[in-house]
Amino acid sequence: MLAELFNPYYLQIGCFILINIILALSVYVPLSTGQLSLASAGFMGLGAYTSALLTIHFDLPILVGIIAGTLIAGLIGILIGLPTLRLQGVYLAIVTLGFGEVIRVVFINWESLTNGSVGISGIPHIGREILKTLKGFGFNPQSMGLQNNQFIFLSIFVLLLIIAIFLVWFFRRQHYSRVGRAYAAIKLDEKAAESMGINITYYKVLAFTQGALLAGFAGSIYAHVLAYISPADFSYHRAVDILVFTVFGGSEVIWGPVFGAIFLTFLPEVLRFISEYRYMIYGLMIIILMAVRPQGLIDVNIINWIKSKKRSKRGVTHGSGSEKSM
């Protein structure tokens, strides 16, 4: 019974949803300072290739590869973030999109290292490594009523779920912290923020770099979940997909990109039965949403509405008490 529930296909979709949530956050964080970055696909590629090459050629543990991939993306993030600070809106979007393409073309042409457009296969798989380690301790997935394959994907899913929850928690806290206030002020009015004593250079580069770190991390994980990467995985299409998660879900509150990533990863899978029409429906939904709700599906008002619903459910006494204090 448990075995049917943990269908590897479902679990894999679950893993992609969680990776996409992290990617959506990588657009959300720079955007919360008003920087529209399309570099996430590029940073993702950097993380993926760094980690894949390190683990294959130097036999490093996956964890080391992922940390290295994340840090390389972050480092390049600082280098790209500093000179592009002066750019705003659509200009920054174009430059970061260009950066992503440069990265992709380097992956294609540096054949001796990256194997060109064929891509890299045989990347160590996180799930299999976990299983191997646990088996070393005498663990057998059959004791849980699971097959090896199911256990592999279940372990990745649980791991990613913990990481994604941590990241959402972290960036939600950051939003209400000093850093988050500075981000919000910069987004609302850069000049006002500056005259208020906020070091806008520092915070803008910080936000951009956080985005790069997130994308690099997601990319490293991606490489070790799929075990195969190629330059096509990190193309312009990926950049736009990631942007759409955030724009569709809404970029005002962190739940927007989270929802966008979940919904838009699910949708094509749910619509699989109408095969070739599904991307038409996908596109149509985005057009309609942008026309009706340009701020995205989830905004501050919806969050407040949900909160007030919760509060009234919790009991009338509590609700009337808080009204008095207003």
Added chain:
Amino acid sequence: MLKVNGINAFYGKIQVLKDISLEVEEGSIVTILGANGAGKTTTMKTISGLLKPQQGNIKFLGEDVTGLRPDQKVKKGIALVPEGRQILAGMTVLENLEMGAYHRKDNEIDQDLERMFERFPILKEREKQLGGTLSGGQQQMLAIARAIMSRPKLLLLDEPSMGLAPLVVADIFKIIKEINQTGTTVLLVEQNARQALKVSDYGYVLETGKIVADGKADQLLNDPRIMEAYLGRKSS
């Protein structure tokens, strides 16, 4: 307190400030007058650090602060209320005020908030409202209150009367006077020359990037030449 010494500032190749020197004494209110495009706002931007002068230096409390960033200058005690108010429209009144105290780490911020709400009761009423929903005069009060939240020694006000009704303008100048009486030095940029000079101790007149006249405020007010050229009407 503030000594500006021969600054030249450019936007690209265009020279906007030509050898500007001025001085603000501790505890005073000083006004810079001038028409549109005279370089008033540029002078303010240069003093607050938003713009770097090519030449010249700026001394604050005896210390050279010429090349400092705006955030560093706020920490030193120079706060700017920018032209056109520039409050954070998407944040509440309370959040705007809290942002003013951004660089402070002491625990008297709540006291200062209370003090602001006492001085500006209308802001207390609108505490939870978004800044952008306030009227022009209220926004200006919020912008001033926000700047004071940083506990400045020198408050720079860039055209606080811009776009406000005459009655509100009178209010704003009254507030400026009150702030000054609590010990904050004020440097003011204005087009509303007569009102500004009335609350000021000293004035400078700026024309196409140069200081063309300066003197005690009441002298400037009674100088027929200045009155005619900059105050728009022959003095009676």
